[in-house]
Amino acid sequence: MSIAVLQGSTRDGGNTEQLTKVLLEGVPCTEIVLREKRILPIHDQRHMEGGFDPVEDDYDEVIRQVLEHDIIIFASPVYWYGISGLLKNFMDRWSQSLRDSRYNFKELMARKTAYAVIVGGDDPRIKALPLIQQLKYSFEFVGLPFAGYVIGKASKPGDIIQDTRAIREAETLNAELRARVRGE
Amino acid sequence: MSIAVLQGSTRDGGNTEQLTKVLLEGVPCTEIVLREKRILPIHDQRHMEGGFDPVEDDYDEVIRQVLEHDIIIFASPVYWYGISGLLKNFMDRWSQSLRDSRYNFKELMARKTAYAVIVGGDDPRIKALPLIQQLKYSFEFVGLPFAGYVIGKASKPGDIIQDTRAIREAETLNAELRARVRGE
Amino acid sequence: MSIAVLQGSTRDGGNTEQLTKVLLEGVPCTEIVLREKRILPIHDQRHMEGGFDPVEDDYDEVIRQVLEHDIIIFASPVYWYGISGLLKNFMDRWSQSLRDSRYNFKELMARKTAYAVIVGGDDPRIKALPLIQQLKYSFEFVGLPFAGYVIGKASKPGDIIQDTRAIREAETLNAELRARVRGE
Amino acid sequence: MSIAVLQGSTRDGGNTEQLTKVLLEGVPCTEIVLREKRILPIHDQRHMEGGFDPVEDDYDEVIRQVLEHDIIIFASPVYWYGISGLLKNFMDRWSQSLRDSRYNFKELMARKTAYAVIVGGDDPRIKALPLIQQLKYSFEFVGLPFAGYVIGKASKPGDIIQDTRAIREAETLNAELRARVRGE
Secondary structure (H helix, E strand, C coil), rough: CCEEEEEECCCCCCCHHHHHHHHCCCCCCEEEEEHHCCCCCCCCCCCCCCCCCCCCCCCCHHHHHHHCCEEEEEEEEECCCCCCCCHHHHHHCCCHHHCCCCCCCCHCCCEEEEEEEEEEEECHHHHHHHHHHHHHHHHHCCCCCCCEEEEECCCCCHHHHHHHHHHHHHHHHHHHHHHHHHCC | CEEEECCCCCCCCCCCHHHHHHHHHCCCCEEEEEHHHHCCCCCCCCCCCCCCCCCCCCHHHHHHHCCCCCCEEEECCCEEEEECCHHHHHHHHHHCCCCCCCCCCCHHHHCCCCEEEEEEEEEEEEHHHHHHHHHHHHHHHCCCCCCEEEEEEEECHHHHCCCHHHHHHHHHHHHHHHHHCCCC | CEEEEEEEECCCEEEECCCCHHHHHCCCCEEEHHHHCCCCCCCCCCCCCCCCCCCCCCCHHHHHHHHHHCCEEEEEEEEECCCCCHHHHHHHHHHHHHHCCCCCCCHHHHEEEEEEEEEEEECCCCCCCCCHHHHHHHHHHCCCCCEEEEEEEEECCCCHHCCCCHHHHHHHHHHHHHHCCCCC | CCEEEEEEECCCHHHHHHHHHHHHCCCCCEEHHHHCCCCCCCHHHHHHHCHHHHHHCCHHHHHHHHHCCCEEEEEEEEEECCCHHHHHHHCCHHHHCCCCCCCCCHHCCCCEEEEEEECCCHHHHCCCHHHHHHHHHHHHHHCCCCEEEEEEEECCCHHHHHHHHHHHHHHHHHHHHHHCCCCC
């Protein structure tokens, strides 16, 4: 059982990263920091005769890394009540992977398990619920089980520590992840 | 009453653009095609001492155009159950506008009216509802009234014409927009 | 193709009934007015040894009528952002039908098609979306396809006539229903 | 700080009641068991000249009890992706209280704080989210702050004990409630 984090935060050491750390304390994982990658918005060529043109950016490398792991942690701040554009652009490109003949994207994704770490400033336990539903529909589309999520509330740097509920929920998921990694 | 379209489709002449055309038939408007602009993902510097660094892209020009109009049409395909990453990146940058001292972003946005045109392939009248709720929360945050939306179903190019319900709903909104433009 | 209306309005001739009339103009249908029936809240005995006790009310008669039709129209005002308690109590009792040995409830429901007519006073095109999602999940549970819905806005008696969008959407669905009844 | 529980479960000692117990361990509270009360569906007479007729049931007694407390716990199983019809009927009657001249319902409710305990069998952390949004809109309508919720997963009697996440979340809220009762 290996774990990859898709870190969609745009800020170094921000609240989303801090809560992700609580979730993963003591658990070996590969962190993929999307803001350090160059990932272009999708250009929808699903219906072009030649299919998608190859894109010169880091998407290919990142999705290959994702596909090598068993558990994927989607970490994102709540930006305008959705995941960050950074993570959204990455997920939009899945449409390209679905048509990539080098692997069967759906089949590979369906063998993995997803978790989400979401941090927002404006009543996120209510207003991030559409975001959670969007992730659910997306995961469902590729057959990826959505095993759990934690929603934290924070605005200013470091705020997340005050959100006792989120910290405890992250700790509960941490115990689950440790058990999974140990193969229980 | 002047109208601007924020076109979030990544494809030339796709279903989202076709449905937007029905909505705006005979109505003068400024079309802003986001895929022809360069708009970078936000780099969240809300909490940096110096605030946001200036960004070398087209965001500034586009948001200024938006602010000059009274009615804003948000047009987007449903990508992974959300708006396109293109439109998402644009909206994420509103966080920067909220801190821009050259204008009062909230005050200006609150005087406008928003509509949305959304086209998806996978049961969009159900599965695009989180997307609609997300837009609602975003508009609410800046005080922008959300006057209406139409959700169309289409996958392959030209499919949207078969979606009689969406076409008729777009026609109904077209009549409303014509009345607004005439100042009724 | 025969049609049954499950009328969940608690008021005679109210806005929900008026919009339902537009939907069904010229279409033969059986109207089941729930407020004229006595339907008790479910007493959950799913896990009792003897299963559910028989209940002395009109549920059995109503569900049998429903099961005799091909298309079911769920009509309800928005009460506190959900369907009326009247209709909710009726649907809660489906848990009893799922365990009724006299018929295979899921199998029978899965052959039908559902539509919904929903009328609310407080921004229903946004705030009734959770209600629509709840109906969707419920229909999905019994395999019942959800073919369409119309959401109207009205508070005072007769208001619904002013909601041009809802009236036109009901007319569009009316054309669909007529075609279905003619067997097209 | 006094606490009332509105228990919407229809089963004695079921999973919803068990999770509610964890939430309230060691905290003094008044339990209102709705299945032991007779509460009729609302008959919408908002627009009748004489207003609402008096109803011969227990609603009046129950709402008075609710109004005497500072914190209200809404406890309900997930029935068909909504609250139980029992609790729905009770909340529908709030429309009557809004027109009751003996008290100012909104003003009184706005001084209280709400929590929710929700237990469902079918992927409730996703499929009960519309239910949570519905409660949120309802509480918002009367100005009642929604301070937190816990969603548990359970079907057969006693299952809830296996849902470690829900138990821990209920314990976290228990600590909050204890602090509130102590006046912190």
